[in-house]
Amino acid sequence: MNSIDPIIWFFLFGLFAGAMKSELRLPSQIYDFVSMLLLLTIGLKGGIELANQPFATLLPQMALVVGMGFLLPLLVFPILKHVGKFNKADSASIAAHYGSVSVGTFAVAVAYMNTRNIEFEEHMALFVVLLEIPAILVGIVLAKGLSKDTQWSTVGHEVLLGKGVMFLLGGLFIGWLSGPSGVESISPLFFDLFKGILALFLLEMGLITASQLGSLKRYGLFLVIFGIVTPLIFSVIGTATGLALGLSIGGTAILATLFASASYIAVPAAMRISVPEANPTLSLTASLGITFPFNILLGIPLYHWLASSAQNILV
């Protein structure tokens, strides 16, 4: 029992309380505060790492990661449309969710590595930002074609100035400009409290996940299978990409986790505005009700095993 991280218990606790229809809930301002702290902390950590190395050496890695961000939604779109029998808008929206990433899942993966003292490249935080955006653009184009009706300036505003990307980028820049010694004075709030904050965040995520489970029955088996098989396949692609980039075992496992994760903040907001005819319940049920719990409970240890086995075979 000791191998289960306490933060995972917080998630299960939230799930249980939600399923039991308990009155429990985090006040929404607290939830906003907690997710803001997580985003800033992740950004700061990545930024400090960027200060340690010349930015230009990362450009090829960044280009490949962005390329994969465009590719992933294209892989699942035909499956959703032809096997899942969803209409074009729903297929495009779900594909965008799965092509993008979940910051919460990333934070749990980071905590997993820290607990086990596994080294990983801290600039993974930069990849979170890079992977968040391309899938949204692909999703909109898949749903609407390259039509003139799409208000790209509104989309751009929504995506780039949305809470998730702005906090991450803000943290990255502040960490980058301040460097490791500069950030020391604020580290008690951002770094020392990271796991406690993550625990509260996961408690609320458990409650939110429980609220999605009701819609699962309505949308059936395909979404459940899709929500588990997609992260498994994407994690293999992520592992291969991590190896191609020459990342460490920890870095490869985190990249695999990022590929496997599905968005539930940035993409739903962007899809709501840009592809309003897509049913938001479908994509959120899959990404939050199935993929998020699958990844944090089983996925991350599995992707870690996958990354270390792959590295061992190659070495």
Added chain:
Amino acid sequence: MNNHKTKLLTVITEAALESRLINDIEQLGGLGYTITNARGKGSRGLRSGSWEANANIRIEVICGPELVNQLAEHLQRKYYDNYAMVTFTSDVEVLRPTKFSD
């Protein structure tokens, strides 16, 4: 006390629409609005407001009858198909009519 009759438009909808609705109201000539967070249940299910994707807002606009109709028709045409939205109008009395319509 000198009361003037005018109209109140109330819109309860998804928080995701906030910036677009503000834009619409201003473009059509509304002079002001009040927005509050809301939660509740309707034909599109429970909107508990516990996080971004199921947060609701309530927008209130006080203005003359013509603009109220224009706004209501615009909202119906543009948003009713794809968004959770409830709109209703009511008669209200205000003390300073010039504050709410030109």
